[in-house]
Amino acid sequence: xxxxxxxxxxxxxxxxxxxxxxxxxxxxxxxxxxxxxxxxxxxxxxxxxxxxxxxxxxxxxxxxxxxxxxxxxxxxxxxxxxxxxxxxxxxxxxxxxxxxxxxxxxxxxxxxxxxxxxxxxxxxxxxxxxxxxxxxxxxxxxxxxxxxxxxxxxxxxxxxxxxxxxxxxxxxxxxxxxxxxxxxxxxxxxxxxxxxxxxxxxxxxxxxxxxxxxxxxxxxxxxxxxxxxxxxxxxxxxxxxxxxxxxxxxxxxxx
Amino acid sequence: xxxxxxxxxxxxxxxxxxxxxxxxxxxxxxxxxxxxxxxxxxxxxxxxxxxxxxxxxxxxxxxxxxxxxxxxxxxxxxxxxxxxxxxxxxxxxxxxxxxxxxxxxxxxxxxxxxxxxxxxxxxxxxxxxxxxxxxxxxxxxxxxxxxxxxxxxxxxxxxxxxxxxxxxxxxxxxxxxxxxxxxxxxxxxxxxxxxxxxxxxxxxxxxxxxxxxxxxxxxxxxxxxxxxxxxxxxxxxxxxxxxxxxxxxxxxxxx
DNA sequence: TTACAGGTTAACGCAGCGTCAAGGTCAAGG
DNA sequence: CCTTGACCTTGACGCTGCGTTAACCTGTAA
Numbered sequence: 001x002x003x004x005x006x007x008x009x010x011x012x013x014x015x016x017x018x019x020x021x022x023x024x025x026x027x028x029x030x031x032x033x034x035x036x037x038x039x040x041x042x043x044x045x046x047x048x049x050x051x052x053x054x055x056x057x058x059x060x061x062x063x064x065x066x067x068x069x070x071x072x073x074x075x076x077x078x079x080x081x082x083x084x085x086x087x088x089x090x091x092x093x094x095x096x097x098x099x100x101x102x103x104x105x106x107x108x109x110x111x112x113x114x115x116x117x118x119x120x121x122x123x124x125x126x127x128x129x130x131x132x133x134x135x136x137x138x139x140x141x142x143x144x145x146x147x148x149x150x151x152x153x154x155x156x157x158x159x160x161x162x163x164x165x166x167x168x169x170x171x172x173x174x175x176x177x178x179x180x181x182x183x184x185x186x187x188x189x190x191x192x193x194x195x196x197x198x199x200x201x202x203x204x205x206x207x208x209x210x211x212x213x214x215x216x217x218x219x220x221x222x223x224x225x226x227x228x229x230x231x232x233x234x235x236x237x238x239x240x241x242x243x244x245x246x247x248x249x250x251x252x253x254x255x
Numbered sequence: 256x257x258x259x260x261x262x263x264x265x266x267x268x269x270x271x272x273x274x275x276x277x278x279x280x281x282x283x284x285x286x287x288x289x290x291x292x293x294x295x296x297x298x299x300x301x302x303x304x305x306x307x308x309x310x311x312x313x314x315x316x317x318x319x320x321x322x323x324x325x326x327x328x329x330x331x332x333x334x335x336x337x338x339x340x341x342x343x344x345x346x347x348x349x350x351x352x353x354x355x356x357x358x359x360x361x362x363x364x365x366x367x368x369x370x371x372x373x374x375x376x377x378x379x380x381x382x383x384x385x386x387x388x389x390x391x392x393x394x395x396x397x398x399x400x401x402x403x404x405x406x407x408x409x410x411x412x413x414x415x416x417x418x419x420x421x422x423x424x425x426x427x428x429x430x431x432x433x434x435x436x437x438x439x440x441x442x443x444x445x446x447x448x449x450x451x452x453x454x455x456x457x458x459x460x461x462x463x464x465x466x467x468x469x470x471x472x473x474x475x476x477x478x479x480x481x482x483x484x485x486x487x488x489x490x491x492x493x494x495x496x497x498x499x500x501x502x503x504x505x506x507x508x509x510x
Numbered sequence: 511t512t513a514c515a516g517g518t519t520a521a522c523g524c525a526g527c528g529t530c531a532a533g534g535t536c537a538a539g540g
Numbered sequence: 541c542c543t544t545g546a547c548c549t550t551g552a553c554g555c556t557g558c559g560t561t562a563a564c565c566t567g568t569a570a
Contacts, residue, residue, distance in 0.1 A: 513569090514568090531553105535548070538543105
């Protein structure tokens with residue numbers, strides 16, 4: 001089976017330009033060039049391309065893919081783990097970014113119109129410091145390896161604990177608000193809706209992404225989960241269902 | 256207060272090259288050019304640079320920053336939310352990548368030496384399909400806006416529920432394993448360690464990043480948290496402390 | 511006067527292709 | 541035989557956000 005460049009591209013779901021580029025950088029050369037100068041690819045090339053696509057899928061650079069595929073002694077296992085670390089770092093940075101953006105949105109929602117330049121500057125400076133620490137930390141890690149990774153982890157631990165404390169506080173708030181709201185008997189009452197809103201905040205301490213649908217889905221599951229049901233029903237039987245209804249109302253998922 | 260290019264760069268913690276580049280693309284022009292052809296920046300420029308840095312920090316492109324800062328009618332709120340969506344998408348992709356890398360590592364750890372090309376191909380093709388769906392979904396979203404966002408959310412909801420179910424199953428496993436392990440009375444026993452390991456898996460359903468330190472920290476908190484303590488102690492009083500000790504052992508955090 | 515610290519413009523380089531430009535090749539149809 | 545259209549070729553610029561020479565000018569202290 002011989003493939004033309006476009007057939008090959010179709011198989012892999014990439015462009016012919018990409019194949020030409022791979023030929024150019026020596027990552028994937030065609031099996032032969034026919035009399036008209038056309039690139040012809042064979043089975044071996046299909047296989048190699050699949051390997052390439054695989055590692056590319058994992059976000060490796062074409063250079064590294066070349067290393068991996070050409071050197072048989074290449075420690076792919078180590079490469080994968082290092083790569084994983086890098087991805088985790090990337091994600092941590094992204095998380096910071098997202099948090100910052102969300103913070104900013106909240107700030108704007110708060111309608112704080114007059115925000116002194118000094119304030120902005122302060123917040124910014126803080127961020128700069130954080131960034132520097134991050135960069136510094138990265139350099140250290142690159143230089144000294146694992147020893148200092150623990151330090152970084154400790155930082156994350158600090159964040160997790162902070163997160164956990166925030167969650168615990170929210171939980172207490174939910175509980176007291178729910179107790180009051182339950183007396184109204186109306187899941188649509190402002191107090192009940194406040195409880196649902198607090199519950200949303202609480203969820204956001206644990207979930208990577210909040211959606212109303214998922215929130216509602218969780219609420220439905222709650223009532224069927226003995227642990228949560230027991231927790232919420234402990235003081236006031238029926239509270240779990242009440243919270244569920246409040247959340248369904250809050251998320252607009254009542255049918 | 257007039258600043259030279261380097262003073263300005265120092266204030267903002269960036270390079271002078273960056274300032275020249277911003278001048279070049281018209282993002283930030285100096286207040287004036289002095290007789291020697293030097294760029295001189297004033298207070299207005301400091302302020303604007305801070306704004307630029309702010310949005311840059313949030314991951315906006317310089318082009319968009321220019322839009323935001325130059326058009327007073329620009330809806331920064333909307334821009335922020337759109338940007339947030341994009342970041343979330345990015346993170347979702349990253350999560351996929353990380354999962355794939357981890358899967359691959361497990362595969363390699365499993366010492367499955369002979370892995371037929373077909374198998375590789377299958378897995379890869381699946382991924383292609385997923386990607387196509389993702390791309391398609393993005394296009395749709397761009398074209399039709401919010402309506403279809405719900406569909407995407409439903410997908411995420413599916414993931415969350417799946418995640419939740421996995422967590423629930425793990426929880427059951429932890430409980431039964433813990434019950435058995437408790438009878439041994441030894442938190443270092445294989446069974447107890449298995450429970451700790453399961454608990455780690457369970458944590459990973461909720462946490463963005465797992466570290467031994469955080470796991471141990473959580474274990475310590477557990478005992479002091481009535482909800483979890485009550486949950487684990489319900490059948491066998493002392494189980495919570497036992498689990499904590501098993502986790503401390505598991506994470507090597509015994510002092 | 512000599513250093514040395516600072517400024518200037520111009521231009522290449524990076525990753526991974528997308529996207530013309532300008533043309534050659536091949537099979538089908540008039 | 542000619543045209544048309546699909547497919548192939550090489551070559552080269554463009555994109556992002558600067559880092560990094562290179563080659564040269566300015567200002568000030570010793």
